[in-house]
Amino acid sequence: MSSHADAPAAPDKYLVGYFVEDDEIVAATKASRQAGLPIYDCYTPFPVHGLEAAQGLPRSWMTYACFLLALTGFLSSMFLQSYTQAIETPMWSGWPLNVGGKPFWPLTAFVPVLFELAVLFAGVGTALTLLAFLRLYPGQKPKFTLPGTTDDRFAIVLDTGASGFDENKAREVFGRHGASEISWVAPNR
Amino acid sequence: MSATHADSHAHSLAGPVSFSMPGGARNLAIGLSVLGAVLLGAGAATAGDHGAWRVFADLLIAAFFYTSLAIGGGVILAIMHVTRAGWSTVVRRIPEAVVTWLPMALVTMLVVGGLGMHHLYEWSHPDIVANDHLLRHKSVLLNPTWYYVSTVAIIGLWVAFTFKLRANSIAQDSDGNEGHTGSNMVLSVIFLIFFGFSMTVGSLFWLMSLEPHWFSTMFGVYQFAGAHKAAAAVCTIILAMLLSTGQLPQANANHLHDFGKMIFAFSTFWAYIWVSQFLLIWYANIPEETGYYILRQDGGWMALFGLNVILNWVIPFFVLLPRPNKRNPKVVVPVAIVTLLGLWLDVYLQVMPAASQFAAHHHKLDLHGVVFGPGEIGATLLLGGGFILVVLKMLGKASLVPLKDPYLQESLHHQQ
Structure with missing residues (x-):
């Protein structure tokens, strides 16, 4: 899983933490923000209460x-x-x-x-x-392929292209909040 | 199963969350009642010849208003149980306190009906009925016996159902038996079905028969809609009070938001029913039906007729539409008060034009237009003080948070 552990942060790769409980992803998202990790987005199989606030998203228009x-x-x-x-x-x-x-x-x-x-x-x-x-129309390809996130897993995707991205810190934060898997994903093109 | 998971981040509930009525609230309630009695006396003294009808009309408005609030609380409580609502457990003791006015509701309705029947209800005069073809046919149901039997049976059963719901809930605090939750759900289903029929029959006797020649098939739903939104307003005000004084730290803006949504939704439901009742009568344009609205649009009543819709729907709808307003006690409490004034005006507009018209005919009085004075305010304050005393007193009789409810953890973590 961690074969890319030593890979340099490339803009075409994103670090993903997977969680099995909705509470875990909310806590992990809060902690990631506090640690200054650049959250690209969160992917969940159902709407998780409190996640928008944890991500610091502005109120939807x-x-x-x-x-x-x-x-x-x-x-x-x-x-x-x-x-x-x-x-x-x-x-x-x-x-x-x-x-x-x-x-x-x-x-x-x-x-x-x-x-x-x-x-x-x-x-x-x-x-x-x-x-x-959301650009969800017929023929649209998903940005990422994140196994299980439409079923029973919750994922935080970090934008590793941002300057000063600290992979070790990200792995530490995800691990501390019970991530079941931490892996790299490349966006679909 | 999921208990271990819930316990892993449980809020600690060290013990019962106690509440006792603040001395200020007690004094305010007693003061309101005393002021109300004085105003009602002043209203009676200035009502002139045959003024008794006015006092009983005032008392009927007040008695039905608080009956509506109490039974609306019962409906909110039953819906929480039927839907197995997770959000509401931590605030459920509030509607459980509101329903405790129902025994007094029975007393007040019986006093008004018993002493004021001949002053208010045309059908209670045998000489009038004898000479009125329609009333003679309706007298099978519209007679004093059925009035009393229905009032006692309906409000009596409301008391039985809602007090059992309350007792089960409080018993669970000590014995922790999850069976209470199941029996409350079954009881609530039966109660809600009974309520649908009984509210129709009850409001038929108490309000609709003030104009015994007139009828509306959606009258009961209309009363229910008003009662539900106003009871939600009462729950909102009590919750906001508990939040602002820090007496219910387990609840937060998310629970206030849900009560705010209930005011918003049922104000709109009220408007829907209001339009439906009006529209059918307006469209059909049958004299025996339109008389009700013509009476309320003539002689100065029209301004209040329009104000009724503004207070009950326009203000709650547009003010509570944005999300932050439903979560802000500084906005939602004033809207709740407007909603309560709206229900009062609604009941007033159903009682007073009819009662003054009957009094004018019966006593050959010269009564035209809006009838409003200290008596109307007085009767409402008189019973209002009692309502506050009873509800806040009973709120303190049990822990403010149901301690061993299986949905408690879900409620404590409620977010939206």
Whole structure:
């Protein structure tokens, strides 16, 4: 496993620590940051609570995307319903209907569709935004091949290309937190 | 199996986490009750001729408001058990304390119903019923006997279920028997099914029959939605108080966040039900149904009708939407208070227009528009002081943390 132990830190190689418990990877990530080790990313089979904080990642902007998408759905729905039911101009017009003597622009009746389109845009849009941002689309190759990280193992990948990378310190920190394996990985090209 | 793993990083719980009501809270509660009694007296003195209806309407608002909070706490507690929630164990004693108002809820509802029935409920007058075709047919159910039987049976069973849940939970503190967790889950399932039906029947008698010609099939769900979010608000306020005074160091912002989410979600659920009830009646436009909303949109009520939606949905939704706000006691507690004011206004808007309309007809009074004065505030403060005393007193009767709950470790390590 440690055949590369003496290899110089090359930018095309990354040092990976594997763990078998989610608690271990959170603790190891915290310790790695404290030791000044450059964390490239963590890979886990499921979302681990507290890992983002341990990595020191900033708050995701995905919630703002979700809100804006919901707003887009809301406004689209308002336009759709207003145009089809209420707007009449010489240039273009919808098809105003008299429904039981109700007003032609009945906001009360719009509520269900406003709600539904806001939810639809927010739900589908956020999922697509996330996939696009992560560049997860058909034909995409994984950056790394890290055995077990979609099954039952947790991995911390260190960016060994950073200046002053201390491999011995990394091995010490990983080992102290119960790493089951420490090995080098080259990114897929 | 997993116990050894959990123990490897266990928080040490040396023993029971004790709580006793701060003297300030006790004095505040007693002061509120005294002030409330004075205001209610002032309201009664200035109510004019035939003013008794006003006092009983005030008391009905207050009694139903606190009944809602208590049974909403019971529903939150039961949902925690049914879903085997891991996050909530460390804060579960809070809803377990909130439900202890239920015996007083039964007393207050019976006092209001017993003494105030003829002042509030049109169907309790045999002479009116005899000359009213619809009420004569409804009198099979809408009569004093069924009112009392239903009130006693419904709130009585709520007391039985929720006190058993509480007793099992506290018994586990000493005997450590995991069987209590299983029996509480089964009990909670039965309770929630019963609650769905009983809240519908109960709110039919207590509130909907104030306008006995009117009906809404989603009335019970509507009351439940309001009760749930307001009870979540009460739990939030109590938890924030315990966190700020350092009396519950095992809990943290993650648990506050979850109660905040509950206020957020059930405010939105309330709005959903509010719109649904309004929309169906507005669309169908049948006179016997629209009368309810016309009464509440005319004569100055419209401003309160709109304010109701703002307090109960607009403010909680937009303020609690960003994540940090749900974790910040300085934001979430004011929103919880707004939510409680919202439930109060909601109950007020269901009772007062109907009660004043009936009084105006019955006593030939000249009553128009919004009826609001010291009496409305007084009745609510009077019972509110009692609510605070009972809940905080009972909160101190057991350890603030369920000591031997199998989900305790999961709850202590809850993160989001």
